[in-house]
Amino acid sequence: MSGEGKVVCVTGGSGYIASWLIKFLLQRAYTVKATVRNPNDLKKTAHLLALEGAKERLHLLKADLLEEGSFDAAVDGCEAVFHTASPVSLQANADPQAELVDPAVQGTLNVLRSCAKVPSIKRVIITSSFASLPYNGKTLAPDVVVDETWFSDPAVCAEQKLWYQLGKTLAEQAAWEFAKNKKMDFVTIHPVFVLGPLLQPTINSSIEILFNLINGGAQEYPDAYYRSIDVRDVAYAHIQALEIPSASGRYCLIESNVHFSEVLKIVQQHYPTLHLPKKYGFLIILHAHVGPAI
DSSP: OOOTTOEEEEESTTSHHHHHHHHHHHHTTOEEEEEESOTTOHHHHHHHHTSTTHHHHEEEEEOOTTSTTTTHHHHTTOSEEEEOOOOOOSSOOSSHIIIIIHHHHHHHHHHHHHHHTOTTOOEEEEEOOGGGSSOSSOOOOTTOOOOTTOOOOHHHHHHTTOHHHHHHHHHHHHHHHHHHHHTOOEEEEEESEEESOOSSSSOOHHHHHHHHHHHSOOSEEESSEEEEEEHHHHHHHHHHHHHOTTOOEEEEEOOEEEEHHHHHHHHHHHOTTSOOOOEEEEOOOOOOOOOOOO
16 A cells, blocks of 8 residues: 555654554655654664655654653654554663653654544554453463463553553553543554664664673573564554554564574574573563564
8 A cells, every 4th residue: 555645643753663654655756754862863863864765755743751741743644553662671760650751652652642633544543562462460381371361460461560561551451541531543563572674873672682682791581482573574563553454452562472592593593603591590581572663
């Protein structure tokens, strides 16, 4: 489907998924209004401006997740909005409620409030996460299928200090409630760890986990499985969520589920001189997440 003559908005435009989404949208002839923290920061935006079609059909606008009305100009005149912007952190936070949870919830609602003012918007697609599905206290066994009907339990997330998961879960719940009240056509995308080539100059959080194992001198690797999907598939899924009229609800994106030992074997095959950890010695709780941020 051609996007010629159609205008869409992408929040968190300089992020990992968003960059590929913008690239594909431009290839399909869409005009894209992308929000970033600072349109004049070429360290964050040069890769977007270099995309084919960017000179003619890409517009960068400043927006702040925590400022209500900040996205009004960006979504005005659009027929669809892709909300990919969300705070992400693998590190311990001094104040996780203020640094992760509140920005995720309020940022999502601020974007939706702006969208609700624009009659031309036909659909809103939000980049959520697999993290908002399985953390609910249910037993995960080989015969248990985690699907789009699952929601993480905020109480379980808070008790286990899973702040990223909590933010994603509360943000999605708030978004569905808002969309229901406003009768908004609404789709959420839930990828696991997102891997693949980078367009932006900095690595995303999913790749950072592998990068730290490879370059951090680790003696052990986690006794855990690495659920992943290619960033280009994630970006394309967002476009499908827009262009297929029957698309609705929640979509889980999972391409592979591999133990860390197998991941490191693949890395070793391609880079035999690397000194990689040879044994597992600890268990970590891996949560799926995306890495875009405005």
